[in-house]
Structure formats: C-alpha cells, structure tokens
Amino acid sequence: MRIGFFGDVVGKTGREVLVERLPRLREHLKLDFVVVNAENAAGGFGITERTANELYDAGADVLTLGNHAWDQSEALSYIEREPRLLRPVNYPEGAAPGRGASLYELPDGRRILVMNVMLRLFMQQLDDPFAAVDHELQSCPLGQVADAILVDMHGEATSEKCAMGVFCDGRASLVVGTHTHVPTADHRILPGGTAYQTDAGMCGDYDSVIGMEKDEPVNRFVTGMRSGRFQTASGPATACGLFVETDDASGLATRCEPIRVGGELSEILPAA
Numbered sequence: 001m002r003i004g005f006f007g008d009v010v011g012k013t014g015r016e017v018l019v020e021r022l023p024r025l026r027e028h029l030k031l032d033f034v035v036v037n038a039e040n041a042a043g044g045f046g047i048t049e050r051t052a053n054e055l056y057d058a059g060a061d062v063l064t065l066g067n068h069a070w071d072q073s074e075a076l077s078y079i080e081r082e083p084r085l086l087r088p089v090n091y092p093e094g095a096a097p098g099r100g101a102s103l104y105e106l107p108d109g110r111r112i113l114v115m116n117v118m119l120r121l122f123m124q125q126l127d128d129p130f131a132a133v134d135h136e137l138q139s140c141p142l143g144q145v146a147d148a149i150l151v152d153m154h155g156e157a158t159s160e161k162c163a164m165g166v167f168c169d170g171r172a173s174l175v176v177g178t179h180t181h182v183p184t185a186d187h188r189i190l191p192g193g194t195a196y197q198t199d200a201g202m203c204g205d206y207d208s209v210i211g212m213e214k215d216e217p218v219n220r221f222v223t224g225m226r227s228g229r230f231q232t233a234s235g236p237a238t239a240c241g242l243f244v245e246t247d248d249a250s251g252l253a254t255r256c257e258p259i260r261v262g263g264e265l266s267e268i269l270p271a272a
Contacts, residue, residue: 001110001148001173001248004034004259006241008066008178009041010204010211011232015054017203017239017262022059025259028272029243033104033112034059035150037178037200039066044211044232046071049078052085062086062104064116066154066179067124069096088118088154090132101136103146110248112173113146119155119164123179129153130167137171142251148173149251155179158198165196173246173253176200181210183240183258183265193252201240206264208233238263243270 004025009015018036026034038060041051046068055063062084069087070076079085079098089100101115115136117129133151140146149172153164161177168175170192176199177184183201190196202211209217213231220226239262245255257270 001106001112001246002030002032003112003148003150003174003244003246004029004031004241005150005152005174005176005200005244006034006036006203006239006259007183007200008037008039008181008202008204008211009055010181010202011040011044013205013232013234013237014203014211015041015051017237018060019054019058021239021261025261026059029270030272032106032110033061033148035062035064035114035152036060037066037152037154038063039068039154040211042072044230047075047085048072049074049082052078052082056084062114064114064152064154064178066116066118086114086116088126089115089136090117090127090129092127100132103140110147111145112148112150113140114150114152116152116154119153119157119160121155121157121160123156129164133164133168137168142171142173143249147248147251148246151175153177158184161198165190165194169194170252173251174242174244176242183260187242187256187258189253189256193250195242195244195253195256197242197256197258200242201238201260203237203239205233205235205237207235236263238265240265
C-alpha cells in the first residue's frame, strides 16, 4: 500500500498548498491512501466542515486532529457526522464526541487502521497514550485485521514521540509525529519494520513562527505580554509530509521518504 501523510495544515495558505499540490502528488506517487493532520486548518485554530471539505476534495481520505480539536465549536457536532475525521483516541471514555481510531476500506478491499493520539509531556493531560494505542493495536492486529496501520502522534516532546515509535515498532506500518510544525530529519524504518518520523512538519508558510505572523509571537517572547491575537501567516506555503510504502503481506514498511514541496523549504519529492 502506498500511503501519504501530511503534517499540520495551518490556515488558508496551508489549505491552498494542499489543494494545489495534493492531486498531483497522489498521481505522481500513486498513493492509495492519504491522511492529513488538520487541527489548525480553520484560521490556525481547529477545523470546520467547510475547511475539512476543501481537504477532502483535494484528495485527503482521513483528517486527524489534536489539541485544537474543539477550538471551532461546530467541530463538536461535525465529528459525529463525519467518520473520516479523527480526534485523539485517549480522551477519557464518554468525554469527547467522535472517534480516535477507525478502520477504512480501500476500493480494492485492503484495509487501513488510522488513529490519532495525544501525547502528554507539555500537552493537555489526557489518558495514558501508550495504553490507548496498545488497545487499538491489539484489537486490530497488523497483517491480520488491518493491511496497514497509521498512528498520528500529536505531541511536543521528541523523547515521548521516539518512545511511542519504539513501542509500536513491528505492530504499525507508520508512526509519525505532528504538533511542532517543524519537519525532523529522522525519517527511517525502525528495526521491526515500522516507518517513523518524529514530526512531519506543517503545511503552511515557513516565513513565520510555526505558521503564525511573526510580530505577535516575538512580542510575547520578548515582553511576556500580549499585544494582539495570533494571525496565520499568508505567504507561499510548503506542504510537508511523508511517503510510505508497505508490504501487503505483512503490513510493514518497505519505503519511507519525506515530502516537501512549495514555499521556502528545500524541495524533496520522492521518485514514483
């Protein structure tokens, strides 16, 4: 299975770069399934049905969320109606609407389990992310129930993300981080066969402070005071993500390469 994953979409410019680039990337890489983290898609904070539909129309099969899942109040009801939208799986039972993991079937009958999990260090304190992920992996084993498994780990600390990768190695096809908006250079296939990257980066304008216009974040760091609201940066955006190919028999990764197209960062486009 050929899987594309794209990091946090930040505001209008992040949506626009995927609307422009994703159809061609799907064709070039012959992608069977695309997952996009969209928790910053609506003005940098949360998601709406309209912004989600822009990404679905561009070629996303599933959207994942994170700590900004409920910043737009309509997401609370929208997620109940939209099975392709996933919030963190480790909310306490009954505390949040929607679902954190789901098994999706491709047109050819192959199945992929996608889950979104919120890590704990320097983040909102949800239930144990390792226990929640372990439960899903045991309920839907790779190579038996699922032909591929993708884990979007939304977290701040690189150590916790690395630990999650090791924890899932051999039991998932891809474990990839979101939230910090900066692509890391550690994409690889772990010893057990799981593709891994600590953070996929963002789809947004890198002439910014992690996707926001620079003045207000810098002011807050310098003065410790607020002088206004964060506004999403509106310059040319880079689409950052990861391309993974899996073995259909085992579900484990055979190929793992970064994607960076458009905007300010150096371009990396995997060969077809």
